[in-house]
Amino acid sequence: MKQAFIYTDDKSQKFWIIDSASSDIMVNFGKLGTAGRFQITEYDDEAECQKAADKLIAQKTKKGYKPAPDFNFIDRLYFDVEDYGPHRKTSHPHFVQYLTDDLYYDCGDEEVPFGSDEGSDTLYELAQAFRKNNNLDTLTFPQKMICEYWGMDYLPPQADQTAESIEELCKHQEIEVYQSDKVIIATAFGSIKITGRLKPELQQLALLAIQRLDILAQLRGWCTEDGLSEISRQMIDDLRRFAIEAKGFSN
Structure with missing residues (x-):
């Protein structure tokens, strides 16, 4: 359920990542080459969560963000959201896989x-x-x-x-x-x-x-x-x- 999108123009190169598995959404965004910012939003159930995720994806693609199926999720840093503390969706994939x-x-x-x-x-x-x-x-x-x-x-x-x-x-x-x-x-x-x-x-x-x-x-x-x-x-x-x-x- 984790998807990455890239936006490029003459002035900037940006990424936007969304992970909508289960009943919460994590988004990670910023300039390419940086860790960017992380945000988590909770929903009442998976159906509501997926509906919200679809809406966010539609908004981003309308603004010109393109899917990046080959995005490198490994060679980058992951940081928790202060209000949530340690969370699987704000942890490196190796941490989630092995621990x-x-x-x-x-x-x-x-x-x-x-x-x-x-x-x-x-x-x-x-x-x-x-x-x-x-x-x-x-x-x-x-x-x-x-x-x-x-x-x-x-x-x-x-x-x-x-x-x-x-x-x-x-x-x-x-x-x-x-x-x-x-x-x-x-x-x-x-x-x-x-x-x-x-x-x-x-x-x-x-x-x-x-x-x-x-x-x-x-x-x-x-x-x-x-x-x-x-x-x-x-x-x-x-x-x-x-x-x-x-x-x-x-x-």
């Missing part, structure tokens, strides 16, 4: 990538950074987020971490450990959500961050599960699957 669970659009569960305050803030700031720089270095972004934006210490997880080493580190810097892990995880999933790509080094760092948070939760009695939680296992499995099945999308 299918609803937890990736959840804004209320502290354990999911964008559900905590740290995760939500990270996704927002990551999007702003990508709008300014298409070639943003996502591997160094967590440190910038924590040190420059928040003025706190960045404590990334280590490959040789143990329950004992994590306990020792958390005696004096538990908040920094927690925030570092949350920001790393949100940056990894946010990178896929916005760009459809994930640096292998960031993927490995995110896996370690998920594991460290689970160990910390067990040490503090925040959970009763023995080993990784169900959500943590899901995130780890999806990150690993993305790395294997989407090899061409790592950068």
